[in-house]
Amino acid sequence: MPETARPADTPLHLSVTCPDEETARLLGRRALSARLVACANILPGLSSLYWWQGTLCEDSEAILSFKTLERHRPALTALIAQGHPYDLPAITWTEVGMSDELADWVRTETSD
Template sequence: MMSGAALVWCPFPDTESARAAADALLDDRLIACANILPGIESRFVWDGARAVGNEVGVLFKTTSERLEDVVERLGELHPYDTPAVIGWHADASYPATLGWLMGSIPE
Protein backbone atom coordinates (compact mmCIF):
# COMPACT_ATOMS: atom_id res chain seq x y z
CA MET A 1 0.00 0.00 0.00
CA MET A 2 1.24 3.45 -0.85
CA SER A 3 1.92 5.81 2.05
CA GLY A 4 -0.53 8.64 2.29
CA ALA A 5 -2.99 10.52 4.42
CA ALA A 6 -6.39 9.27 5.49
CA LEU A 7 -9.40 10.77 7.28
CA VAL A 8 -12.13 9.35 9.49
CA TRP A 9 -15.46 11.08 10.19
CA CYS A 10 -17.49 10.16 13.25
CA PRO A 11 -20.30 11.94 15.14
CA PHE A 12 -20.59 11.62 18.94
CA PRO A 13 -23.45 12.33 21.35
CA ASP A 14 -21.48 14.96 23.28
CA THR A 15 -18.17 16.78 23.59
CA GLU A 16 -16.95 14.66 26.49
CA SER A 17 -17.23 11.36 24.58
CA ALA A 18 -15.65 12.95 21.49
CA ARG A 19 -12.71 14.20 23.54
CA ALA A 20 -12.31 10.84 25.28
CA ALA A 21 -12.15 8.99 21.94
CA ALA A 22 -9.73 11.55 20.48
CA ASP A 23 -7.47 11.32 23.53
CA ALA A 24 -7.48 7.50 23.41
CA LEU A 25 -6.56 7.48 19.71
CA LEU A 26 -3.80 10.05 20.33
CA ASP A 27 -2.50 7.95 23.24
CA ASP A 28 -2.56 4.85 20.99
CA ARG A 29 -0.67 6.89 18.33
CA LEU A 30 -3.29 5.96 15.73
CA ILE A 31 -4.05 9.58 14.82
CA ALA A 32 -2.06 12.80 14.65
CA CYS A 33 -5.03 15.14 15.16
CA ALA A 34 -8.75 15.27 15.88
CA ASN A 35 -10.87 18.27 14.91
CA ILE A 36 -13.90 18.40 17.20
CA LEU A 37 -16.83 20.26 15.67
CA PRO A 38 -19.65 21.04 18.12
CA GLY A 39 -23.24 21.87 17.30
CA ILE A 40 -24.05 19.47 14.47
CA GLU A 41 -27.69 18.78 13.75
CA SER A 42 -28.11 15.22 12.50
CA ARG A 43 -31.17 14.07 10.54
CA PHE A 44 -31.36 10.35 9.92
CA VAL A 45 -33.48 7.23 9.68
CA TRP A 46 -33.19 4.83 12.63
CA ASP A 47 -35.30 1.70 13.14
CA GLY A 48 -37.48 2.72 10.21
CA ALA A 49 -38.36 6.16 11.56
CA ARG A 50 -36.98 9.58 10.82
CA ALA A 51 -35.12 11.17 13.73
CA VAL A 52 -33.24 14.35 14.57
CA GLY A 53 -30.44 14.78 17.08
CA ASN A 54 -27.71 17.14 18.17
CA GLU A 55 -24.23 15.69 17.96
CA VAL A 56 -20.55 16.61 17.97
CA GLY A 57 -18.65 15.72 14.80
CA VAL A 58 -15.00 14.69 14.77
CA LEU A 59 -12.61 14.54 11.83
CA PHE A 60 -9.63 12.33 12.66
CA LYS A 61 -6.36 12.64 10.70
CA THR A 62 -4.27 9.52 10.24
CA THR A 63 -2.19 7.64 7.66
CA SER A 64 -3.37 5.18 5.03
CA GLU A 65 -1.54 2.41 6.86
CA ARG A 66 -3.46 3.02 10.09
CA LEU A 67 -6.91 3.80 8.64
CA GLU A 68 -8.45 0.39 9.37
CA ASP A 69 -6.97 0.43 12.89
CA VAL A 70 -8.59 3.81 13.60
CA VAL A 71 -11.97 2.65 12.27
CA GLU A 72 -11.84 -0.53 14.38
CA ARG A 73 -10.71 1.27 17.55
CA LEU A 74 -13.41 3.93 17.18
CA GLY A 75 -16.01 1.17 17.01
CA GLU A 76 -14.69 -0.14 20.34
CA LEU A 77 -14.50 3.28 22.03
CA HIS A 78 -17.77 4.79 20.82
CA PRO A 79 -20.74 5.04 23.22
CA TYR A 80 -23.31 4.26 20.49
CA ASP A 81 -24.18 0.60 19.77
CA THR A 82 -24.00 1.36 16.04
CA PRO A 83 -21.67 4.33 15.53
CA ALA A 84 -21.31 6.01 12.16
CA VAL A 85 -17.58 5.59 11.50
CA ILE A 86 -16.56 6.40 7.94
CA GLY A 87 -12.95 6.48 6.76
CA TRP A 88 -11.30 7.19 3.44
CA HIS A 89 -7.88 7.60 1.86
CA ALA A 90 -7.04 11.19 0.97
CA ASP A 91 -6.25 11.66 -2.72
CA ALA A 92 -3.93 14.58 -2.06
CA SER A 93 -2.19 16.22 0.85
CA TYR A 94 0.26 19.04 1.27
CA PRO A 95 3.79 17.54 1.53
CA ALA A 96 4.48 19.12 4.92
CA THR A 97 1.16 17.81 6.24
CA LEU A 98 1.94 14.30 5.03
CA GLY A 99 5.40 14.50 6.60
CA TRP A 100 3.87 15.55 9.92
CA LEU A 101 1.35 12.68 9.79
CA MET A 102 4.00 10.11 8.96
CA GLY A 103 6.26 11.43 11.73
CA SER A 104 3.46 11.39 14.30
CA ILE A 105 2.05 7.92 13.67
CA PRO A 106 4.22 4.78 13.69
CA GLU A 107 3.55 2.14 11.04
Protein backbone atom coordinates in the same frame (compact mmCIF):
# COMPACT_ATOMS: atom_id res chain seq x y z
CA MET B 1 -18.44 -2.71 -4.49
CA PRO B 2 -15.01 -3.86 -3.25
CA GLU B 3 -12.67 -1.23 -1.92
CA THR B 4 -9.55 -0.46 -3.91
CA ALA B 5 -6.34 -1.15 -2.02
CA ARG B 6 -4.41 1.99 -1.11
CA PRO B 7 -0.73 2.22 -0.20
CA ALA B 8 -0.15 2.12 3.57
CA ASP B 9 1.16 5.72 3.64
CA THR B 10 -1.90 7.20 1.92
CA PRO B 11 -3.20 10.16 3.98
CA LEU B 12 -6.78 9.77 5.14
CA HIS B 13 -9.39 11.95 6.73
CA LEU B 14 -11.49 9.69 8.97
CA SER B 15 -14.54 10.96 10.81
CA VAL B 16 -17.27 9.75 13.12
CA THR B 17 -20.31 11.40 14.66
CA CYS B 18 -20.54 11.31 18.46
CA PRO B 19 -23.46 11.96 20.81
CA ASP B 20 -21.60 14.81 22.49
CA GLU B 21 -18.31 16.68 22.74
CA GLU B 22 -17.21 14.68 25.79
CA THR B 23 -17.40 11.38 23.88
CA ALA B 24 -15.55 12.92 20.93
CA ARG B 25 -12.82 14.25 23.23
CA LEU B 26 -12.40 10.85 24.92
CA LEU B 27 -12.13 8.99 21.60
CA GLY B 28 -9.80 11.64 20.20
CA ARG B 29 -7.45 11.37 23.19
CA ARG B 30 -7.45 7.56 22.97
CA ALA B 31 -6.55 7.66 19.26
CA LEU B 32 -3.79 10.22 19.87
CA SER B 33 -2.38 8.24 22.82
CA ALA B 34 -2.27 5.12 20.65
CA ARG B 35 -0.38 7.16 17.96
CA LEU B 36 -2.98 6.15 15.37
CA VAL B 37 -3.62 9.77 14.38
CA ALA B 38 -1.62 12.97 14.12
CA CYS B 39 -4.57 15.23 14.88
CA ALA B 40 -8.14 15.04 16.16
CA ASN B 41 -10.62 17.83 15.43
CA ILE B 42 -13.95 18.19 17.23
CA LEU B 43 -16.84 20.17 15.83
CA PRO B 44 -19.69 20.41 18.37
CA GLY B 45 -23.23 21.55 17.65
CA LEU B 46 -23.93 19.38 14.61
CA SER B 47 -27.64 18.81 13.88
CA SER B 48 -28.23 15.32 12.50
CA LEU B 49 -31.40 14.03 10.86
CA TYR B 50 -31.39 10.33 10.01
CA TRP B 51 -33.38 7.13 9.82
CA TRP B 52 -32.75 4.61 12.61
CA GLN B 53 -34.72 1.39 12.94
CA GLY B 54 -37.65 2.75 10.95
CA THR B 55 -37.88 6.05 12.85
CA LEU B 56 -36.90 9.48 11.60
CA CYS B 57 -34.58 10.95 14.26
CA GLU B 58 -33.12 14.37 14.93
CA ASP B 59 -30.27 14.83 17.40
CA SER B 60 -27.51 17.20 18.36
CA GLU B 61 -24.11 15.57 17.89
CA ALA B 62 -20.42 16.39 17.57
CA ILE B 63 -18.26 15.34 14.66
CA LEU B 64 -14.81 13.97 15.40
CA SER B 65 -12.34 13.94 12.51
CA PHE B 66 -8.82 12.62 12.29
CA LYS B 67 -5.75 13.07 10.12
CA THR B 68 -4.22 9.62 9.76
CA LEU B 69 -2.80 7.09 7.30
CA GLU B 70 -4.33 4.09 5.57
CA ARG B 71 -2.15 1.69 7.59
CA HIS B 72 -3.82 2.91 10.81
CA ARG B 73 -7.40 2.78 9.54
CA PRO B 74 -8.21 -0.78 10.74
CA ALA B 75 -6.87 -0.18 14.26
CA LEU B 76 -8.46 3.29 14.46
CA THR B 77 -11.81 1.94 13.31
CA ALA B 78 -11.60 -0.81 15.95
CA LEU B 79 -10.65 1.70 18.68
CA ILE B 80 -13.66 3.87 17.79
CA ALA B 81 -16.06 0.93 17.60
CA GLN B 82 -14.89 -0.38 20.98
CA GLY B 83 -15.28 2.93 22.82
CA HIS B 84 -18.29 4.40 21.02
CA PRO B 85 -21.72 4.34 22.68
CA TYR B 86 -23.70 3.94 19.42
CA ASP B 87 -24.74 0.51 18.13
CA LEU B 88 -23.52 1.57 14.69
CA PRO B 89 -20.96 4.40 14.78
CA ALA B 90 -20.98 6.31 11.48
CA ILE B 91 -17.29 5.93 10.65
CA THR B 92 -16.33 7.28 7.25
CA TRP B 93 -12.99 7.94 5.58
CA THR B 94 -11.72 9.65 2.50
CA GLU B 95 -8.33 9.66 0.85
CA VAL B 96 -7.12 13.27 0.92
CA GLY B 97 -4.51 15.28 -0.85
CA MET B 98 -2.26 17.37 1.35
CA SER B 99 1.01 19.21 1.13
CA ASP B 100 4.16 17.13 1.33
CA GLU B 101 5.04 18.87 4.60
CA LEU B 102 1.68 18.03 6.18
CA ALA B 103 1.83 14.43 4.95
CA ASP B 104 5.33 14.07 6.42
CA TRP B 105 4.06 15.43 9.74
CA VAL B 106 1.19 12.91 9.78
CA ARG B 107 3.64 10.10 9.00
CA THR B 108 6.05 11.24 11.74
CA GLU B 109 3.37 11.63 14.40
CA THR B 110 1.82 8.23 13.68
CA SER B 111 5.05 6.29 13.36
CA ASP B 112 5.08 2.77 14.76
